[in-house]
Amino acid sequence: MAQGSNVDAIVRAVLADVLGINPTRVAMFDDDTPLFGALPELDSMAVAGLLTEMEDRLHIIIDDDDIDGEMLASFGALLRFAEHKTQG
């Protein structure tokens, strides 16, 4: 399972750092935790910062075509996106 994997830990750390929220709060995020539209800190520019930081820490490239509302709808969707990208 993704839980506990390296990608999972990195995505959670990026969320905590970019949004400036407590890591213990991010640790409680599950697959269904809504992100974009649900977290007041996460506006569209914050998403852009989040994606760039994910690129740097996961050593991936995110194409503009990859970006849509669905990948950001929930923590599970974002994590699956990140895992898919790291598997290249």
Added chain:
Amino acid sequence: MTLPAAVAYFYPTGGGEELILRFGASYATQVVLIESLFEERNFLRRIAVQVGRALQSYDIGCSIPDIPGTGESLIDMADVTFPGWQHAVADAARFVEKKNGTLPFIAALRGGALIDHTASAKAWWRFAPATGAELLRPMRQARRIRGAADQQDHAGYRLNEAMVAALDAATPQSPTGPLRQTPVRPDGIAPWRLAEPGNDEVLANALADDLAQWIATCAAS
């Protein structure tokens, strides 16, 4: 130690005038600090102002100009041109030179490094210089995320086509004098990637210290 407050002046540029915030305007050594562009300007604003404040401890004055379309400017961002920004930086440096009778040093944060090289200055200093494409990318991503159809809209900034084309191609250019690219980095995530603007005083003071050392090195050579 309580340092004097900044004073607002206006410098002539592009047929009008723009605000320039001056710290330590009477000091013999002067820096013109060019902020980053667009959203990053907001995220680095407190750092820029803290650098200006901190430089006074080194007997260095610092002026932070609004460039057209930013801050208190009356110009609409949609009417701003990229060469107009480069002229504005040169005009701000000329204003400080005239006021103080000496060439200033130029310091640039991130995207400021794209528009700082045509000014007349003793030497240049840059923090984390960015290309224009690097600045545009998150703005385009934000547009996709919002599902906005307006192609002129860049994270709320309406940019004309010529500006976008110029930015896409823009990279920091070599200035005509000595240049230091500071190795100072934020401890942790870069402030311009945060969801909300912060106030990294440790970073600001480290930048001011590095800039002051560079100015001392230039003065000694």
